Amino acid sequence: MTAQLIDGTALSQQLRAEVAQRTLALKARGITPGLAVVLVGDDPASQVYVRNKVKACHEAGLHSVLEKYDANMSEAALLARVEALNKDPAIHGILVQLPLPAQIDAHKVIEAIAPAKDVDGFHVASAGALVTGLPGFWPCTPYGCMKMLASIGYELKGKHAVVIGRSNTVGKPMALMLLQKNATVTICHSGTANLKAMTLQADVVVAAVGKRNVLTADMVKPGAVVIDVGMNRDDHGKLCGDADFAGVREVAGWITPVPGGVGPMTITMLLVNTLEAAERIAN
Numbered sequence: 001m002t003a004q005l006i007d008g009t010a011l012s013q014q015l016r017a018e019v020a021q022r023t024l025a026l027k028a029r030g031i032t033p034g035l036a037v038v039l040v041g042d043d044p045a046s047q048v049y050v051r052n053k054v055k056a057c058h059e060a061g062l063h064s065v066l067e068k069y070d071a072n073m074s075e076a077a078l079l080a081r082v083e084a085l086n087k088d089p090a091i092h093g094i095l096v097q098l099p100l101p102a103q104i105d106a107h108k109v110i111e112a113i114a115p116a117k118d119v120d121g122f123h124v125a126s127a128g129a130l131v132t133g134l135p136g137f138w139p140c141t142p143y144g145c146m147k148m149l150a151s152i153g154y155e156l157k158g159k160h161a162v163v164i165g166r167s168n169t170v171g172k173p174m175a176l177m178l179l180q181k182n183a184t185v186t187i188c189h190s191g192t193a194n195l196k197a198m199t200l201q202a203d204v205v206v207a208a209v210g211k212r213n214v215l216t217a218d219m220v221k222p223g224a225v226v227i228d229v230g231m232n233r234d235d236h237g238k239l240c241g242d243a244d245f246a247g248v249r250e251v252a253g254w255i256t257p258v259p260g261g262v263g264p265m266t267i268t269m270l271l272v273n274t275l276e277a278a279e280r281i282a283n
């Protein structure tokens with residue numbers, strides 16, 4: 001059996017077209033959704049990420065500003081910028097790109113963002129909303145994974161989902177989202193005694209470790225859905241995920257490729273969250 005691909009590029013295009021439509025409708029009511037992206041320092045990967053975020057906003061008709069600051073910016077100065085953006089009526093979403101330089105406490109900065117503008121979903125208020133099932137912003141990457149599962153009409157109720165990885169940005173929120181859709185959820189991590197024994201029981205595996213070949217064909221139940229959040233480089237410098245794609249695709253029922261899987265969905269859900277932040281103000 002060769003797995004069917006869940007095409008994140010195609011799904012992103014469809015969702016971004018919907019965002020563009022809803023943005024037009026909101027603009028007709030005099031509100032342009034606006035995202036502020038704040039970058040401190042000159043990390044090359046972060047520079048690419050923030051450029052892509054701003055570009056995606058413009059393509060979908062959203063207003064977007066990129067604020068770039070020197071790597072030696074003080075924590076106080078960044079907190080003051082966040083405060084100003086909290087008060088700026090043209091800005092509905094604030095994203096402070098991580099990682100931040102060592103002199104800045106990232107937790108402090110994230111907690112300074114108004115929860116109503118926390119389109120990254122990283123604020124404790126957003127995390128608490130997800131835990132309790134209250135409305136709030138969901139972190140973009142796991143939210144995108146949920147949209148990918150929905151796109152194939154996958155019913156999670158009664159299924160066993162295994163999440164590999166327990167980060168605050170992907171693994172933990174992913175597990176909570178799957179739980180909210182009535183899956184039985186196991187979270188595995190570096191301290192898990194027998195990962196293979198867990199993944200072999202899984203109807204859905206989400207690999208979110210950031211390490212090549214964490215998931216190999218012998219670890220996957222035939223027909224399972226594999227969502228690969230990893231973004232790694234292979235020996236030839238080619239982008240690859242956490243799963244051994246060539247092997248796993250021969251066992252799984254569905255699999256997300258890397259590139260072209262979860263990657264494009266993260267920015268797409270950032271657009272969705274920013275639009276929703278503006279719609280909440282409008283309503």
Ligand code: GUN
Pocket residue numbers: 049095096097098099120140266
């Ligand atoms: N750095 C890498 N990914 C992200 C993200 O999704 N949001 C923020 N704020 N920083 C990041």
